[in-house]
Amino acid sequence: MTLPASETAIPDVEISYAAIEQAAARLVDRAQITPVLGSRTVNDRTGAQVFFKCENFQRTGSFKFRGAFNALSQLTPEQKQRGVLAFSSGNHAQGMALAGQILNIPTTIAMPQDAPAVKQAATRGYGAEVILYDRASVKREELCEQIAIERGATVIPPYDHPDIIAGQGTAAKELIEQVGSLDLLLVCCGGGGLLSGCAIAAHALSPQCRVIGVEPAAADDATRSFYTRTLQTVHNPDTIADGARTPFLGKLTFPLVLRHVQDMVTVSDEALLRSMAFLWERLKIVVEPTGALAAAALLEGIVKAPGSRVGVMISGGNVDLTKIASLLIH
Structure with a gap:
């Protein structure tokens, strides 16, 4: 569904990298410096050098x-x-x-x-x-x-706020400071706060880095918006990625995604479950469905980047283990 023109008027807003630097200063001794994990199995499988930024270890269990x-x-x-x-x-x-x-x-x-x-x-x-x-x-x-x-x-909305966007961008800033320049950064997308903030930070610190957003296939409003350059919406999508069930990109995040993100892709819930199981078994980390979106795009071969240095945002680990366990078993 496309929103009426009266609801899609978007301001010409920009979030500067300086705002992300200022956010990082405020977060010193408040937020965790989250770990970056690698996997030889993943590198062999993808032909890339992959760095998983584990925001599931952030305070409250996510980048938020x-x-x-x-x-x-x-x-x-x-x-x-x-x-x-x-x-x-x-x-x-x-x-x-x-x-x-x-x-x-x-x-x-x-x-x-x-x-x-x-x-x-x-x-x-x-x-x-x-x-x-x-x-x-x-x-x-x-x-x-x-x-x-x-x-x-x-x-304070969950994504469509300049201070929220700047704060989320500190995750990519931190990742690149930890591992060096990247050729590609994969980031999950719900309302676009993390994606747009990380894209701004990535391009400031690693100008050649391509940023790709990843959505659930059942909640593909941002992907459709990206390709049509017209704000699209989705109503209560049926996906296990509950953190990406947002109805549409925000008035701030939509233009930022168009300006700073190079591509958008989607993954199925089945792919999310396979990727969650893989991350649990191989990396020994608990990842929620939304948190596995970016990893799924790479592990399922939807995005291919052989010979590249690839950053993957693991956005969160707040999962209802009883519900997910039953899905994984089936």
């Missing part, structure tokens, strides 16, 4: 803490006192909740009722108030706007 802390740390004292509000299926929720706890900012999160129980529990565990809604009948943006007006809270 980077953007959340960067955004919350820049609020005014009055905004901090009134609190913040966010909507999220889980990882942004946890990042916001922990950042709010660290900075002593009251945090409220609107989460879909079908969000993984492990993510709901963790969000509450970090001290946030959780408000559940039915994603089939409620538009989360409208719900949050209503609550924000009632409470006077500041809304």
Whole structure:
């Protein structure tokens, strides 16, 4: 589905690499410097030298803490006192909740009722108030706007915010500082915050690096948007990659993706399950479905880069083990 022209007007906005550097400075001693793993088996299989950036080892189990802390740390004292509000299926929720706890900012999160129980529990565990809604009948943006007006809270969206984008870009900055220049960087895409931020950082530090975004095949709105250069949407896609079930790219992230990303591809849920199992067995790391998107594109041969230095973002590891185990067995 293509959005009406009145809803697709996009500002000519740019996020500078300097903003990513400033975000990285704010995150010193707050965010984890996450490890980079390699695998001889993966290198032999792909003919490339592959570097897995393991944001599943980040605080709260995903890259989302980077953007959340960067955004919350820049609020005014009055905004901090009134609190913040966010909507999220889980990882942004946890990042916001922990950042709010660290900075002593009251945090409220609107989460879909079908969000993984492990993510709901963790969000509450970090001290946030959780408000559940039915994603089939409620538009989360409208719900949050209503609550924000009632409470006077500041809304921090999961991806369409300059401070969120800059914070997420620190993951690619950190990766390239750890391993050196890259020829290719693969990044998962939901709303495009991580993808656009990482693309900006990659091109600043490794100008020859091609950046490719990866989506679930059932939630391919960003890929269709990329190729048509018109903002496309998807409604409640049926995919195990719950972190990529966003309805469309944002007004900020859409132009940034068009400007800084070289290609977009999709992978099936079956490919995600195979790649998750491979990463668990060979790299010995727990990866959630969305976190395996970029790896799946490479491991399944959808993206080929023989002889190249390839970075792969493992975006998170917050997985409901009981549900995924049953899928993997079947």
